[in-house]
Amino acid sequence: MPKEQVDTNTPANTKVFVLDTNILLHEPLAFTSFKEHDVVVPMTVLEELDYIKDSKKDVARDARVSIRAMEDLLRDASPEQMLKGVSMKGIGSGDTAPSGRLSIFADLSMDQQAQVFTSNENDNRIINAALYLQQDLSPIQVVLVTKDINMRLKAKGAGMALVEDYFTDQLITDVKYLTKGYYVFGGSFWQQVEAVNSITEGRDTVHTIDKSLVPDPYINEFIVDENKEFAGLIEAFDEKTLDVLDLGYERLMSRRAWGITPKNIGQAMALHTLLDPHIDLCILTGPAGSGKTLLAMAAALEMVIEKNMYDKIIVTRSTPEIAESIGFLPGTEEEKMAPWLAAITDSLEVLHKHDENVKGSMNYIMEKANIQFKSVNFMRGRSLQNAIVILDESQNLTASQLKTIITRCGEGTKLICAGNLSQIDSNYLNALTSGLTYLVEKFKNFSGSATLSLDGVVRSRLAEFAEKEL
Numbered sequence: 001m002p003k004e005q006v007d008t009n010t011p012a013n014t015k016v017f018v019l020d021t022n023i024l025l026h027e028p029l030a031f032t033s034f035k036e037h038d039v040v041v042p043m044t045v046l047e048e049l050d051y052i053k054d055s056k057k058d059v060a061r062d063a064r065v066s067i068r069a070m071e072d073l074l075r076d077a078s079p080e081q082m083l084k085g086v087s088m089k090g091i092g093s094g095d096t097a098p099s100g101r102l103s104i105f106a107d108l109s110m111d112q113q114a115q116v117f118t119s120n121e122n123d124n125r126i127i128n129a130a131l132y133l134q135q136d137l138s139p140i141q142v143v144l145v146t147k148d149i150n151m152r153l154k155a156k157g158a159g160m161a162l163v164e165d166y167f168t169d170q171l172i173t174d175v176k177y178l179t180k181g182y183y184v185f186g187g188s189f190w191q192q193v194e195a196v197n198s199i200t201e202g203r204d205t206v207h208t209i210d211k212s213l214v215p216d217p218y219i220n221e222f223i224v225d226e227n228k229e230f231a232g233l234i235e236a237f238d239e240k241t242l243d244v245l246d247l248g249y250e251r252l253m254s255r256r257a258w259g260i261t262p263k264n265i266g267q268a269m270a271l272h273t274l275l276d277p278h279i280d281l282c283i284l285t286g287p288a289g290s291g292k293t294l295l296a297m298a299a300a301l302e303m304v305i306e307k308n309m310y311d312k313i314i315v316t317r318s319t320p321e322i323a324e325s326i327g328f329l330p331g332t333e334e335e336k337m338a339p340w341l342a343a344i345t346d347s348l349e350v351l352h353k354h355d356e357n358v359k360g361s362m363n364y365i366m367e368k369a370n371i372q373f374k375s376v377n378f379m380r381g382r383s384l385q386n387a388i389v390i391l392d393e394s395q396n397l398t399a400s401q402l403k404t405i406i407t408r409c410g411e412g413t414k415l416i417c418a419g420n421l422s423q424i425d426s427n428y429l430n431a432l433t434s435g436l437t438y439l440v441e442k443f444k445n446f447s448g449s450a451t452l453s454l455d456g457v458v459r460s461r462l463a464e465f466a467e468k469e470l
Contacts, residue, residue, distance in 0.1 A: 014100065015162075016040055016137060018130040020146035021048040021122075022428050023166050025059045026398055028066035031102055032091050033168040038100040039088075040133065041070070042107040044125040062400065073102060105129055116158045123148070127155045134160065147428035165433070178285075178421075178437060179444045181451040182222035182269055183214050189223070189230035198246075205246040211237055220279070220450040222269045224249070231265070233272075247272065258298040258306075258351055266454045267291050273450040274299035274416065277309060281406070283440055284418040286454030289463040292418040293392060297347040300388045300416070304369045310388050310414065312370035315344050317392040318401070344373075344392065376405060386412035395419035395436045396426050402435040 015037045023030045024045070031039045046067075053063040077086045085101030092098065107129035116131055117124035130144040143162040144155050152163045185192060197208040214223065214234070223232045223244060231252045232244040252268045254261070257275060262268035266286075273282050274295060284292040303309045348362050355361040365371075376391070391405060394417040402417070409415050417439060421431040431437060443449040 014038060015141045015143055016133060018042065018105075018126070018133060018142060018144045019045060020126055020144070020148060020151065021045045021052075022147045023145055024049065024066040025052070025062050026147055026166060026428060026433075027168070027400065028062045029069055030066075030166060030168065031070065032088060032098045033096070034098060034100060035096065036099045038085055039102050040105050040129075041102070042105045042126050042129040044107055044122050044129070046104065047108075048122055070102065074104070105133065107132070123151050123154065127151070127158055127160065130155065130160055131158060147433075167433075178453070179218070179440050179451055180453040181220075181283075182224060182266075182453075183217075185213075185223065185225040185230075187225065188227045189225040189232075206235065207232065207244045207246060208241050209244060211240055211242050214242060217242055218444045219447045220273070221444075222452075224265055224269075228265075231269075257295075257302040260294065260298040260351065262295075263291070264455075266452065267295060270295050270452040270454060271299060273452055275302065276450070277303075279448060279450050280409070280414055281443060281446070281449035282414070282416045283436070283443070283449065283451040284416065284454060285421060285436065285440065285451070287422065288420055289460070290454035292420075292454060293344065293390075294347045294350060296390050296416045296418055297344060298351060300390060301351070301365065301369055303414075304388060305365070310412070311386045312372060312388070314372050314374055314384060314387050314389045315392065316374045316376045316389065316405075317394075318376045318396045344390070376401070382408050383410045384408050384413050385410040387414075389413060389415045391415065391417045393419060393423075394439075395421050395424050395431075395434050396429065397435040398429065399435040399438040402439055 016039075017034050017037055018040045019031060024041075027033070031041065049063045049067055053060055053067060073088065073091070074082055074086055082104045083106070085103035087101050088098040107125055110128060110132060117128055126146075127144065130142060134142040141162060143164055144152075144160050145164050145166055146152055146155075147165055152165070155163045192213065193209050195210065199206050199208075211217065214221075217234050217237055219234060219236070221234045223234065224230065228249050231247045231249040233247055234242055235245050236243040249265075252272060253265065255268055255271045255275065257271055260271075262271050267290075270282075270284055270291075273279055282296075284296065286292055300310075300313045304311070304313055345362070348365065349358060352358050352361040352365065376397070389405075389409065394402065396419075397405075406415060417436065419434075419436045421434060421436060424430060424434055429435075440451050444451060
């Protein structure tokens with residue numbers, strides 16, 4: 001998009017965003033997310049997408065989706081129009097629909113004298129393209145968008161004035177604002193309730209209280225108090241009132257699943273959610289050692305073996321990038337996945353540690369509950385019916401990857417997503433852009449889902465101290 005080809009009708013406040021490859025792998029349709037602003041995709045990015053689309057990497061599909069979407073837009077454009085930019089009007093609707101232009105920049109043919117970096121690395125080519133456009137299109141603001149932290153540092157050091165991460169799919173500004181799944185009243189709950197209307201049906205009692213007592217309430221949010229006198233669950237609300245199901249603090253703490261009882265109120269709330277047949281999606285967040293995997297496994301065994309509510313348990317997680325292709329490991333898919341799902345087998349050992357033959361018990365239970373270990377990379381195209389799906393280490397997945405898994409869940413399937421936002425291994429994700437964070441915020445008002453953030457580390461006093469001090 002050389003300056004002489006810039007549309008003179010372009011508003012003065014319009015920016016030009018140069019996209020890195022990882023943006024289009026993170027969100028294949030990201031180029032449509034910049035509203036009235038123009039988007040430039042360097043030729044080097046298309047080269048990288050071309051290489052990735054034919055690879056065996058999990059992001060190969062995302063690369064293909066992005067390429068097809070750009071081809072649909074640019075199919076009838078001439079080479080001159082592609083350089084100048086093709087309008088994205090008509091894609092999508094509403095306030096977020098794009099109205100800017102998409103163009104391809106032939107950075108591979110740039111004059112070497114115009115390049116800051118002389119080495120031929122792809123990142124350097126993309127930065128060179130952004131720097132060239134920054135100078136050529138001045139005073140129009142040019143922004144390089146990348147999820148690669150080191151690339152952002154290199155670009156700024158090379159003279160790029162505006163370098164950003166991709167925030168379009170970021171729903172909160174700080175992880176401390178992330179929904180916890182419960183609200184704690186200081187002191188006694190009943191001392192703060194001035195008016196209440198209670199209705200008892202069978203064993204259940206529902207209290208209707210003033211909505212102003214709970215800031216920003218949502219369906220399936222727990223309510224507890226510091227005095228350990230009250231525990232409830234928000235079932236419904238309108239503009240003025242809240243309907244709260246009285247769970248009873250002591251009753252909640254006495255819940256039991258496969259021999260496991262909660263060690264704190266957070267685990268009690270999580271166990272209640274896990275065992276609730278009306279909840280299709282359970283999201284458990286919290287530090288290492290807070291009991292996420294153990295509670296999920298105990299509840300799953302209880303519902304499959306004791307209550308016969310589901311037919312099987314499918315355990316899956318994202319494998320590290322070095323093992324995206326698990327083919328080099330010996331054995332069946334379950335045996336290949338075993339090293340990455342050791343947390344599950346560790347939990348099974350804990351649940352049966354008092355048995356006379358622990359290994360024999362584990363083998364029996366795995367067969368009885370039809371426990372299957374699956375790689376998240378091979379979940380596409382499947383339809384999971386009447387099963388409990390435990391998705392461990394979900395903090396390392398993007399929103400699109402989580403969508404792929406959730407849309408696999410058919411009738412009668414319960415999905416449990418567990419993850420620790422402080423242990424993200426992905427090169428391009430952080431606590432704010434993780435798919436787990438996106439999932440928590442997007443589903444908090446869905447009546448078929450519930451979120452619980454577990455605070456206390458109950459693994460050991462050593463683990464608790466390490467979580468706080470290291």
